[in-house]
Amino acid sequence: MPRYAMVVDTQRCVGCADCVVACKTENNVPDGFCRDWIVQDVTGVFPALHMEIRSERCNHCENAPCVRCCPTGASYIEEGGIVLVDHDKCTGCKACIAACPYDARYVHPEGYVDKCTFCIHRVKEGLEPACVEVCPTRCLHFGDLDDPNSEVSRLLKTRHHHTLIPEAGTEPKIFFLT
């Protein structure tokens, strides 16, 4: 069984937000909401400043607090380790939103909680997620962590990388190359 992950090359990302637009279009994300977004993280003291540009989304955590706290089982981990929400089981209680340290979820105007699905409908057809496919700088990579020959495994073996808030213990599966 695959273990899907995404690798974001922050050395190549220019923050153009094409991934954000592609996601909104592909997934009919309603106005005012987004499943992915661009962050500029600036550290240092002027003039020695360092800026990391990141394309962020649900981290599809291996130890997902949103799945643990869901009272109805609507939030679940699909085959391949993709964290999903079953709209038919969701009550909109918002416990999963409170449980997510990345604030990656939102309430869809229809009442259920929504988030990034890694474009599972495309992945099942052998395609890449929409954000990965449109990225003009090829900074987004998607693949199977358990396959040592996959692009994501190769990049993680050869490049320095980090995850977001690893101290929360959620074991995120979005990796940022530095």
Added chain:
Amino acid sequence: MHEVTITSGRNMHLIDPYLTIWGWEIPVYLFLGGLVSGILFFSALFYLRGKGDQYPTMVYRTPLFAPFFLALGLLALFLDLEYKLHVFRFYTAIRLESPMSWGSWTLAVIFPMSILWALMHLHRVYPQIRLPFRWLNQGIAFLNRHARLFAWILIVYASLLGMYTGILLSAFNARPFWNTAILGPLFLVSGMSTGLALNLLLARDHREIRLLSKIDVMAIAVEIFLIIHMFMGFLASTQIHIEAAKLFLGGPYTAEFWILVVGLGLLFPGFLELLEISGRRIPRQIAASLILFGGLLLRFIIVEAGQYSQWFSW
């Protein structure tokens, strides 16, 4: 410097710039749940001790309000749901890892129990009222024959209800201000205290008022100890927990928490109750109302502050 900015334009309803997913409904429910927990716990406890005739308000009269308060709390919970038609989904799954699942099943047990407990004692408060239906009278008579067992179960479920209201929040690791194990016992004791306060408001007999004041002073002392302990725990923890504590130690919640909740909602009514115990006649409604007000405000502030505290600050 360390500055994190979202540049793709993100301002999602209820999420940004900080969570506002839970408005008035959740604190109102947490308050009413705690209140009912306190009412039922002391009613069952003193019933088991055979003190029903000595303390009729606590054991028989106040529990008559419990089902109504719990129904209002459940209504608030229902109003909070974004997908109201799916409310039944809480009862199509048992999720042992989810505190909210535990809570919904606890409510499914204690709500009917609170109605039955009220019906079991209705004739003692209003002897003129006759229950309709033969089957209902037979059922209540059956329960009255097993009232001690019923009271024991009620004590367990009332404690679960009171404790759960805090555990629900403390299970959210993502919100540093909620992420403390103290919230469970704090909400339990606060719920007990508000239950006692409602009893105090309704009690007429001076001996009962003195007993209620005595127990409530102890509850208030424990509550203050837990609040101090909670902040000590935060300050001895990681930076994000220290930042969460700072919201109350110089931050935006400082004045309302320490003056209104701790000062006016705990210390002052506690002082009035001490005067009552020492024999001075103080209008009991003042202390009781302040404790109820403090209990409600405590939940409003904790629910909001938890959503305000976060790992990131962008």
